Amino acid sequence: MALKLPIYMDNNATTPMDPRVLEAMLPYFTEKFGNSASRNHQFGWEAEDGVKLARKQVGELIGADPKEIIWTSGSTESNNLAIKGVADMYKDKGRHIITAVHEHKATLDPCKRLAKMGYDITWLEPGADGLITAKQVAEAIRVDTILVTIMWANNELGTINELPEIGKVCKEKGVLLHTDATQAVGKIPVDVNDAGVDLLSASAHKMYGPKGAGFLYVRRRKPRVRLTPIIDGGGHERGMRSGTLNVTGIVGLGKACELCRLEMAEETARLSKMRDRMDQAILSQLEHAVINGDPKRRLPHTTNISFPYVEGESMMMAIKEVAVSSGSACTSASLEPSYVLKALGLGDEIAHSSIRFGLGRFTTDEEVDYTIDKVVTAVKKLLELSPLYEMVLEGIDITTIEWGAH
Amino acid sequence: MAYSEKVLSHYETPRNVGSLDKESKTVGTGIVGAPECGDVMKLQIQVDEATGKITDAKFKTFGCGSAIASSSLATEWVKGRTIDEALAIKNTEIVQELSLPPVKIHCSVLAEDAIKSAIHDYQEKNGLDHDH
Ligand SMILES: Cc1ncc(COP(=O)(O)O)c(C=O)c1O
Numbered sequence: 001m002a003l004k005l006p007i008y009m010d011n012n013a014t015t016p017m018d019p020r021v022l023e024a025m026l027p028y029f030t031e032k033f034g035n036s037a038s039r040n041h042q043f044g045w046e047a048e049d050g051v052k053l054a055r056k057q058v059g060e061l062i063g064a065d066p067k068e069i070i071w072t073s074g075s076t077e078s079n080n081l082a083i084k085g086v087a088d089m090y091k092d093k094g095r096h097i098i099t100a101v102h103e104h105k106a107t108l109d110p111c112k113r114l115a116k117m118g119y120d121i122t123w124l125e126p127g128a129d130g131l132i133t134a135k136q137v138a139e140a141i142r143v144d145t146i147l148v149t150i151m152w153a154n155n156e157l158g159t160i161n162e163l164p165e166i167g168k169v170c171k172e173k174g175v176l177l178h179t180d181a182t183q184a185v186g187k188i189p190v191d192v193n194d195a196g197v198d199l200l201s202a203s204a205h206k207m208y209g210p211k212g213a214g215f216l217y218v219r220r221r222k223p224r225v226r227l228t229p230i231i232d233g234g235g236h237e238r239g240m241r242s243g244t245l246n247v248t249g250i251v252g253l254g255k256a257c258e259l260c261r262l263e264m265a266e267e268t269a270r271l272s273k274m275r276d277r278m279d280q281a282i283l284s285q286l287e288h289a290v291i292n293g294d295p296k297r298r299l300p301h302t303t304n305i306s307f308p309y310v311e312g313e314s315m316m317m318a319i320k321e322v323a324v325s326s327g328s329a330c331t332s333a334s335l336e337p338s339y340v341l342k343a344l345g346l347g348d349e350i351a352h353s354s355i356r357f358g359l360g361r362f363t364t365d366e367e368v369d370y371t372i373d374k375v376v377t378a379v380k381k382l383l384e385l386s387p388l389y390e391m392v393l394e395g396i397d398i399t400t401i402e403w404g405a406h
Numbered sequence: 407m408a409y410s411e412k413v414l415s416h417y418e419t420p421r422n423v424g425s426l427d428k429e430s431k432t433v434g435t436g437i438v439g440a441p442e443c444g445d446v447m448k449l450q451i452q453v454d455e456a457t458g459k460i461t462d463a464k465f466k467t468f469g470c471g472s473a474i475a476s477s478s479l480a481t482e483w484v485k486g487r488t489i490d491e492a493l494a495i496k497n498t499e500i501v502q503e504l505s506l507p508p509v510k511i512h513c514s515v516l517a518e519d520a521i522k523s524a525i526h527d528y529q530e531k532n533g534l535d536h537d538h
Contacts, residue, residue, distance in 0.1 A: 311444055313470035317409070317417060337444075348442035385423055385474065387448035387466040388441060403440030 005321045007367045011360030012155055012183060012302055013325055017252070018208040018361065024255035025210065028248040036245045037236060047247045054254025061257040062181075062200065063191035064217050070237045071250055074214035075182040076106040077230075078201030079149075081216055081241065082178040083110040085227030086147045086199070087119055090176075094144030100124040100132050102343040103151050107180055111149070124150075128344055130157045130293035134165035141173045148177050152184035152200075156340040156356055157293030158302030160188065167196025176225060182206055186260030187299055188268070192217055198225050204249065208361055209256030213249030216241075271359050272300035274368050278357065279303050281372040286379050292341060292354055301359040306346065309389035310382040312337075312353045318378030322371050325356045347399065409471055410505035416475035421482050424464040426450040434528025438519045445469035445513065447477045449520035451484060451492070453528055460484045460492055465520075472510040476500050476517035489525055 008016070028050055036051045038044025055066035072078045087097065099111050101123045115121045122140045124132050132150050141148070148170050153160045163179065170177040178199035184190050185200075186207030192200055200217040204210055218240065219225045233242030260267075282305060283289050292304040307315060312326040326338075337351035346354075357371070383389045391398050409417070425448075426433045432453050439445040446469065452462035463481035467474045479500055484492045500506070500514035529535070 309468065311469050311473075313444070314417070314474060317471045337442075348444075352441070352444050385420060385466055386468045387437065387446050388468045390425065390448075390466055398441065403442070403446075404438060 003366055003370055007322045007370060009322050009324045009357050009359065009363070009367070009371055011358035011363070012158070012206070012356060013358065014205045014211065015208045015360050016362060017205075017210060018256065018259055020259060021209050021252045021255045025248045025252040028251050032247075034247075036247050037234070047245075050247055050251045050254075051245055054250045054257075057254035057258040057261075058215055061190070061261045062185060062202075062217060063193050065220060068192075068217055068220050070216045070218055070240050071245055072214045072216055072241060073212050073246070074203040074205070075104075075180060075201045078203075078214055078216035079104075079106045079178075079180055080110050081227060081230050082199040082201060082218075083107065083147065083149055084114065084230060085240070086176055086178065086225070087114050088228035089226050090146040094142075094146045095119045096122070096142055096145040098122045098124065098137060098140045098145060098148045098150075100126060100150055102126055102130070102154060102156075102340040103149070104155055104180060104182070107149055107151065120144075126159075126343055129297075130154060130159040130340075130344055131297060132161045132166070134162045134169045137166050138169045138173070141169070141175055145173075145175050148175055150177070150179060152179045152181035152190065152195075153188070153299050154293070154340065155183050156338060157304050157344075158183070158299040158356075159293040160184070160297045160299065163197070164195040167194075170198075171196045176223075183299060183302075186257060186264070187301065189264070192219070198223070204253035204256055207256045207260050210249050210252040213246055213253045215253065267361060268300045271363070274363065274365065275301055275303055275357075275359055278359075278368050278372055279305070282375055285376045289379070290350075292344060292346070301363075302356065304341075304354055304356045306341075306350045306354040307379050307382075308350045308353065309386045309392060310353045310379055312355070314382055315353055315355065315378060318382060319371075319374045322374055325358070326354060412479075412504050413472055413475040413506070416478040416504070417471040420465075420474055420478040422462075422464050422478065422485075423466065425466065426452055426462065426464050431531055432528075434524040434526070434531070436520045436523025436525075436527060438523050439469070439516050441468065445473045445516055447473065447516055447520040449477060449480060449517075449524045451521075451524045451528060453489070458488050460487055460489070469513065469516075470510070472504065472506055473513040473516065475504055476506070476513040477520060479503060480517040480521055484521055489528075492521055493525060495521055 032046040034043030034047035036047040055069050058069050059066040111121050176198045180201045185202040198219040203214040229240050236242050288308045290306050341351040428435045434451045437448045447467045449465045451460045454461045463484045465477040465481045467477045497514035497518040
């Protein structure tokens with residue numbers, strides 16, 4: 001079969017919807033269009049049934065009770081609700097929150113806002129492997145700590161933080177744990193009880209579901225977590241998130257979760273094999289290329305590789321038939337190297353030229369082969385063009401050069 | 407971002423990639439930019455002492471497609487010019503020729519700097535005057 005270009009290798013940014021998800025959603029646009037809050041007619045009941053099934057499907061994927069799922073528009077909203085909601089609800093108990101410098105903006109910015117309001121935020125820094133450890137969290141917890149918010153898997157690196165160990169530490173110290181599991185849910189086993197998680201965010205569009213639908217898991221027992229809502233209104237979702245439910249989106253999210261649960265083992269095996277093949281092919285042909293983040297504690301479908309002495313944008317241009325991301329989707333529009341890579345202590349010349357490859361359910365071996373070939377050819381060409389590489393070959397240590405200001 | 411035809415042409419087949427002997431008295435080398443800004447250009451000129459004309463030019467660039475195109479174009483333009491004619495090249499001419507968008511103007515500025523820096527190096531090596 002002929003290869004169709006461009007190739008999508010950016011499945012950490014978003015995923016195409018699985019046709020089976022679309023099929024599940026379709027009736028809810030037209031025939032079963034009711035408002036799930038309408039209690040006194042068939043239309044409402046049908047919609048409510050769809051939502052109920054979705055709650056069960058989400059619950060089964062993450063080991064939660066269906067009642068613990070709060071529907072949102074996606075992880076950005078879920079993170080905001082979790083972080084700001086806990087901060088406000090428990091403010092009399094304390095005002096200290098622990099997070100990490102290389103979290104997604106949807107965690108960093110709510111924390112920064114809280115800092116402006118007088119909360120005290122501890123910003124943990126990852127090791128060179130990109131990981132936040134349970135030990136770091138344990139050492140940062142104080143008597144006035146009300147929340148730890150650490151992502152399950154990092155969106156740029158694919159690295160998997162020390163869960164369930166972090167959860168165990170939080171349980172022992174009696175501190176609530178929120179995790180942004182946007183990149184982990186549906187890709188690797190996630191169980192809120194095993195991991196000692198009290199709040200968990202996820203988005204449907206990262207797991208072959210629709211955009212604009214997501215959820216926040218909020219623990220109901222041991223402990224019963226309470227939140228101050230951000231959106232007030234009709235009192236939907238136990239009062240934590242008002243507004244008529246996005247029934248079609250929720251049905252799609254539920255179906256997406258079900259498919260992920262049923263196919264995870266097989267999909268993980270397939271994708272990690274492809275991903276490892278890609279890593280090996282690239283690293284063996286390009287002497288200076290390095291994997292960013294711990295190569296073992298990683299999502300099966302993600303790899304982030306630096307190509308030193310080659311600039312990122314020219315690299316993207318050279319492999320323009322392959323859709324990838326340099327840095328995170330939101331930072332690649334600017335010339336700034338990614339703050340996530342800088343947090344690992346990478347030099348600018350390396351952070352500037354890193355690419356995240358995100359394989360997915362619909363990625364084929366032919367696409368992987370094409371990508372490997374394009375990347376290797378492009379890097380070889382750009383090294384030929386690179387004055388930095390020339391200096392390195394001449395034995396000059398480019399970190400000692402005093403570069404002119406520009 | 408969409409690139410202009412000319413940027414793409416220079417990017418895909420850059421002109422005058424390579425290096426001249428930086429120790430030679432007839433070669434001027436300019437290295438401008440910084441890795442943390444995402445752009446480093448090295449531009450070299452070979453000057454014919456008798457005529458004062460630039461007979462050859464080479465470049466290597468670490469940078470985006472527009473930076474590569476700007477320096478590639480700069481080497482094309484300096485060849486065959488006298489030092490003074492080369493000094494007269496303005497970044498705005500590069501912007502125009504390559505249809506660079508506003509966010510890429512710094513690439514043309516860097517290319518102009520690289521030309522000046524290479525000429526400066528040549529003049530210094532040869533004890534010649536320079537007025538900048
Ligand atoms: C780790 C992480 N958190 C949060 C988000 C935000 O998700 P959404 O845009 O669906 O709200 C993303 C997606 O970019 C992500 O990767």
